[in-house]
Amino acid sequence: MFTRFAAPAALIAFAGLPAHAQSTDYPLEIENCGQTVGFDAAPDSAVTVGQSATEILYALGLAERVAGTSVWFNPVLPQFEEVNADIERLADNDPSFESVANKAPGLVAVQYEWHVGPNGIVGTRDQFHDLGIPTYVLPADCDTKDNTTGGDGTRTSAFATGSIYKGIRELAEIFDVQSAGENLVSQLQGREAEAIAQAEALELPEGISAAFWFSSADLEIDPYMAGQKGAPGYMMSKLGIQNVVDSDEEWPTVGWETIARADPTVLVIAKMDRRRFPADDIEKKLEFLRNDPVASQMTAVREGRIVVMDAHAMSATMRTIFGLETLAEALVGFDLGA
Numbered sequence: 001m002f003t004r005f006a007a008p009a010a011l012i013a014f015a016g017l018p019a020h021a022q023s024t025d026y027p028l029e030i031e032n033c034g035q036t037v038g039f040d041a042a043p044d045s046a047v048t049v050g051q052s053a054t055e056i057l058y059a060l061g062l063a064e065r066v067a068g069t070s071v072w073f074n075p076v077l078p079q080f081e082e083v084n085a086d087i088e089r090l091a092d093n094d095p096s097f098e099s100v101a102n103k104a105p106g107l108v109a110v111q112y113e114w115h116v117g118p119n120g121i122v123g124t125r126d127q128f129h130d131l132g133i134p135t136y137v138l139p140a141d142c143d144t145k146d147n148t149t150g151g152d153g154t155r156t157s158a159f160a161t162g163s164i165y166k167g168i169r170e171l172a173e174i175f176d177v178q179s180a181g182e183n184l185v186s187q188l189q190g191r192e193a194e195a196i197a198q199a200e201a202l203e204l205p206e207g208i209s210a211a212f213w214f215s216s217a218d219l220e221i222d223p224y225m226a227g228q229k230g231a232p233g234y235m236m237s238k239l240g241i242q243n244v245v246d247s248d249e250e251w252p253t254v255g256w257e258t259i260a261r262a263d264p265t266v267l268v269i270a271k272m273d274r275r276r277f278p279a280d281d282i283e284k285k286l287e288f289l290r291n292d293p294v295a296s297q298m299t300a301v302r303e304g305r306i307v308v309m310d311a312h313a314m315s316a317t318m319r320t321i322f323g324l325e326t327l328a329e330a331l332v333g334f335d336l337g338a
Helices: 051-059 078-085 097-101 125-130 162-174 178-200 231-238 256-262 282-291 319-333
Strands: 002-005 028-032 035-039 046-049 066-070 089-091 108-110 135-137 209-215 266-271 306-310
Touching (some): 028 135, 051 162, 089 097, 162 178, 231 319, 266 319
Parallel strands (some): 046 108
Antiparallel strands (some): 028 035
16 A cells, blocks of 8 residues: 655754755655555654654654654653653553544654554554554564564564664654664664673573563463564574573463473563553562462572563664663673583
């Protein structure tokens, strides 16, 4: 499907754009998650459905164009606290279609297809396009991923940070701020390389393993654990760690008995502000691990090899690079020598 959208003539200038920046050659066409979307000019405003899209636009210097945000897992990055405080939050979790459409944004920037996609719970892309509102879904949620399988989708091949950098560059091109996009990608690539080098210097022995616990619909049932091909799988592969969960699903449910039998060397648990499920609360996670008769017997729990990581870093976002740093730094502190 191809849709082209014309932006209003009065556009807000991006003050931080360097004089030497390459300009976007409009009309612009971008292939995005199975659709071709076109722009006659840079969007004058945006609404974000997903924290990743929000923070990328902020990092590109586009906060003044963000008219509303939604779907938050963690507090905004510290450097964006001031600008974020002045922007309307449409919903902590899932916004309504009407709340997004009523902003009449020049772009809806989306983190997950399950929010805005073929079966989006907020709305479909066609619903927005019929109103003349373009949508852009971050490639990290559709490249190498099948979102028609239900739940959080299934990875068809392993996630790589290239899809994050692709999303940054394409949003920068849409908004005509390519220099800002390249600068951001360069910074993230540098941090990624440093984290990997830090872990490689540890010379970890073979057989180091980990499990990532995102949340649980109820603490009495199987938890949502990271599959092998998502963002946590990427972190583990880069740091030479084996994932004890071999599913290709993004967040399969896996019983604690199964995890305990695998006895991961390290357990990584998500910290978030979201409170959709009881186990979203980090303190309840820790209490469960201390007291559950099965989970408490895992070596990682008994020896205190528990890593607390921002939930947003466990999704395929630019914070994944920060999660890689968190895990690498934690490994330095653990006595895992051969």
